[in-house]
Amino acid sequence: MNTTNLGLGDVFAAFIVLGLFLLIGRFLKQTIKLFDLLYLPESILAGGLALLLGKEGLGHLVPASSFLAHQGIFPENIATVWSQAPSVFINLVFATLFLGETIPSPKEIWQKVAPQVAFSQILAWGQYVVGLGMTLLVLTPVFGMNPIAGALIEMAFEGGHGTAAGMAAVLDDFGFQEGGEIALGLATVGLISGVVTGTILINWGRRKGHISSGHKPDLSFDSSPQEAGDDSHELQTEYKSLGKNLLIDPLSINLGFVAIALTLGWLILEGLKELEALTWSKIDIEIMNYVPLFPMALIGGLIVQISMRRLGLDGLILRPLQKNIAGVALDAVIFSAIASISLGVLGTNLIPFLILSVAGIAWNIFAFLFFAPRILPTHWFERGIGDIGQSMGVTATGLLLLQMVDPANETEALESFAYKQLLFEPIMGGGFFTAAAPILVFQLGGMPVLILTGGFLVFWIIFGLFNFNVKPKTLM
Known part of the structure; x- marks a missing residue:
């Protein structure tokens, strides 16, 4: 179908169906215990069901004469x-x-958070080194894979479904059409393995005495009524305060601030494109034309927050509402990305997909067991497990594992994890280098980027070990 024929009614209908499937995803999670035990988000369940009922699933199973053939x-x-x-x-x-x-x-x-930053950077840069190494040694010479495949582990594991989906168009521009599908598959593997592996490591850590928190992990799936009530009361108070002076819904105001952040991000990106056109593009190196908007949108949001703070108007930006906006957008990203996966592409590239999956999981586990106790000076297990969750799934997975291992927040792990994001997210996990890596591989080749990422990995390992130099207790 020609996209120019799409109208507002088509978009409206698509998101009505999306909302209905998210409700079905919630029902599946409540009724099927396995989904709950794996902490699978409703958006993944809903997207998976839509994938099975769409053209990639049902569309290939029904007879060719059926009206459901080829579209589900x-x-x-x-x-x-x-x-x-x-x-x-x-x-x-x-x-x-x-x-x-x-x-x-x-x-x-x-x-x-310097030690936390060092450990998280080791995890992320190592994913590039492992991915590019496997690609140059095996995937490209044996399976003919595009060298950009070496960037998919970090893109999918650190960045999650949102980043993998957002980068699909960039990969397509470089002739790596199957890259987006493989990245989404890797993101799903990372999310599930992050929860499963994290749970196994937590049980092992408690048996070996590596967890200093005195509480048992809280495996309940629902927030306590008191917590929910406190958040609700706080938000209602902020609503009431704003309502005295404004004749507009606070959600609309906060959407406006998001719009400003996006506009600033777009202006920054366009400015960088113009700068590139006047400078290094003259030597046939183009980067900014392939950079997506979302890393710049992050900087735009930072500029808006700092500016409103200095003007004394930051009270207009309500963090709970911003989280709600992000939550709805992320649900839409994950659902639509999974519902649009090409199963045929994954099947064609099954062995490379499995190689990247196993290599990424193995690196994360090794880095946690070897570097975390040597770099994180206090509560290494609690502080490290959050980064493991994030590096194999998303930030929410890291927070989930933190809640399991330190439910009463007795250590500084949660604070360190939160502040670390300010120095981590703008670069890795969907930040600038995540966006630039496929471009660099395309422009320079896999080996130069492997050397570059390997250099950063060595730097962070030396920085972490020499600055903090913790002597770990015997792990086994």
């Missing part, structure tokens, strides 16, 4: 909207990351 239960216009949604909604997720947050000074942040 969804009309082509709805499927087309879903295929375009991830690269759009991911920008909203990143624009909201700093809005409503208290931004400490860089010096304060660094003093608190």
Whole structure:
């Protein structure tokens, strides 16, 4: 279907169906215990069901004479909207990351979380080294894979479904059409393995005495009524305060701030494109034309937050509402990305996909067991397990594992994990280098980027070991 024939009604219908499937995903999670035990988000369950009922599932199973053949239960216009949604909604997720947050000074942040930053950077740069190494040694010479495949582990594991979906168009521009599908598959593997591996490591850590928190892990799946009530009361108070002076819904105001962040991000990106056109593009190196909007949207949100703070108007930005906006956008990204996966592409590239999956999981486990106890000076297990969750799934997975291992927040792990994001997310996990890596591989080749990422990995290993130099207790 020609996308120019899509109308607002098609978009409206696509997101009505999306909402219905999210409710079905919630029902599946409540009724099937396995889904609950794996902590699978409703958006993944809903997207997986839509994938099975769409053209990639049901569409290939029914007889060719059936009206469901080649499209499943969804009309082509709805499927087309879903295929375009991830690269759009991911920008909203990143624009909201700093809005409503208290931004400490860089010096304060660094003093608190330098070891955490070192460990998380080792995890992320190592994913590039492992991925590019496996690609150059096996995937490209044996399976003929595009060298950009070496960047997919970090893109999918650290960045998650949102980043993988957002980068699909960039990969397509470089002739790596199957890259987006493989990245989404890797993100799903990373999310599930992050929870499963994290749970196994937590049980092992408790048996070996590596967990200093005196509480048992809280494996309940629902927030306590008291917590929910406190959040609700706080939000209602902020609503009431704003309502005295404003004749507009606070959600609309906060959407406006997201719009400003996106606009600033777009202006920054366009400015960098112009700068590139006047400078290094003259030597046939183009980067900015392939950079997506979402890393710039993150910077735009940071500029908005700092500016509103200095003007004394930051009270207009309500963090709970920003989280809600990001949550809805992320659900849309994950659902539509999974619902649009090409199963045929994954099947064709099954062995490379499995190689990347196993290599990524193995590196994360090794880095946790070897580097975390040597770099993180206190509560190494609690502080390290959060980064493992994030590096194999998403930030929410890291927070989930932190809750399991330290439910009463007795250690500084949660604070360190939160502040670390300010120095981590702008670069890795969907930040600037995540966006630039496929471009660099395309422009320079896999080996130069392997040397570059290997250099950064060595730097962070030396920095972590020499600055903190913790002598770990016997792990076994």
